[in-house]
């Protein structure tokens with residue numbers, strides 16, 4: 001994508017009277033870091049970037065807006081939020097529209113066709129991160145790492161994020177403005193993570209997840225980063241009744257993770273953010289993608305692709321045979 005075009009378009013959008021601010025990506029302060037940028041005027045657009053390091057899904061900021069009471073005599077600020085989205089991020093926005101978490105006239109969606117993002121942990125394993133900020137560009141099929149004035153070609157297969165290997169929607173499924181050309185979809189490999197889980201017997205699966213959930217430190221990062229975990233009254237916070245205790249132990253950790261996974265079934269758009277931020281390296285993607293596959297295979301439903309769809313967990317068919325009810 002042409003950065004000049006991005007910044008020009010962003011400056012126009014951020015200057016609009018009906019836009020409060022624009023959310024995009026900007027360079028971080030060191031190494032491979034990239035940070036969210038909140039742009040309130042045309043000048044701010046100069047810091048925006050779109051690079052293979054912009055892995056984070058910014059759609060989560062749409063529902064994190066603090067809604068303070070409006071002082072008497074003042075009008076609420078109903079201006080729109082403009083948001084830069086990749087394909088997976090646009091699925092989160094679409095799912096939020098389906099669930100009425102946001103309304104269509106509250107957002108300006110700036111679509112960024114996405115050739116694939118880097119897993120910065122894989123990149124750091126091969127090219128250890130330093131304090132010096134680095135830049136990464138797409139270079140044909142591969143990536144180009146630029147730091148300290150040196151350019152290094154990095155093979156796509158070595159550092160591509162897992163979610164991108166499995167991506168079926170690299171182009172935004174919804175947008176008001178699209179930047180650059182649509183990218184061609186690529187051949188998808190098998191989902192090895194889900195295959196590995198499906199290849200285990202019941203006891204072996206239980207043992208595997210017990211080992212994983214035992215590592216959970218209950219930092220709630222997975223929930224807080226998730227664009228679809230936005231209930232104001234979250235079951236995981238409730239004290240009366242207490243569905244999940246505060247204690248960090250295997251039993252409560254399991255309840256926490258299973259509750260989250262089931263609340264995301266038919267809603268998770270597989271952006272991989274929960275796994276990316278987990279400090280305990282729990283493979284949450286395997287769990288979410290397994291549930292997503294079940295929902296797809298059994299009910300023919302895929303979240304975040306059709307803004308006119310009925311929300312999966314809040315709909316039913318009157319002629320459902322309900323064979324499972326005894």
Ligand code: SF4
Nearest residue numbers: 087088114116164167
């Ligand atoms: S999952 Fe698809 S849209 Fe999302 S970052 Fe990867 S390639 Fe881009």
Ligand code: SF4
Nearest residue numbers: 216217219220222278
């Ligand atoms: S991010 Fe990881 S460690 Fe933190 S609560 Fe979620 S699963 Fe547990």
Ligand code: SF4
Nearest residue numbers: 226268269271272274
């Ligand atoms: S559960 Fe994880 S992968 Fe699914 S939408 Fe939330 S952050 Fe993304």
